[in-house]
Amino acid sequence: MSPSQTSESVHRFSVCSAEQLRVFATSQTANCLQNQRPRHTSNLHVNKIKKEQVSPEEFCKRKHPELSNVSYQKESSYNGTQFSIDKCQIVCLNEESNKFTVHDAPDNTPCSDKNNIKMCLNKECKIPKNITTFPKRTYYTRS
Structure with a gap:
């Protein structure tokens, strides 16, 4: 994320962070994001x-x-x-x-x-x- 918050940077990732997210999301490791754990409810x-x-x-x-x-x-x-x-x-x-x-x-x-x-x-x-x-x-x- 951007280290400073200005009117141009609000809610935007820096180029470096966006690239790291893209690399992770397209890797095999990203499958963990789809794991669903059973919920114990009452x-x-x-x-x-x-x-x-x-x-x-x-x-x-x-x-x-x-x-x-x-x-x-x-x-x-x-x-x-x-x-x-x-x-x-x-x-x-x-x-x-x-x-x-x-x-x-x-x-x-x-x-x-x-x-x-x-x-x-x-x-x-x-x-x-x-x-x-x-x-x-x-x-x-x-x-």
Whole structure:
């Protein structure tokens, strides 16, 4: 890579580095890049997710530990823009200054009063499918 970052060198390899990459990529040794290791996964069920959810109230307290009077607002609006947990937005209100901040709700945050199974996933309020994830224990294999 280029030793200095200028407007011409951003995200570009130097000629020497590019040549080394080309030589490696066309060599027999480059086959190691295509090795696929088996993944050990476990199912992550909705019940387990629900046990580990952080409520929006708790989120606001953790996000703003410097504020003694911070609370969660289910919805709020500013200049015609509506913010709400239904849109996977957490509104934290500083009760002393009456100012609020809006945060993206973390994955697994409950987001619907009408359907207690719905939760935020990638900023969308939806019913999750059972997901496969990696277990806490990590498995290593030798190549």
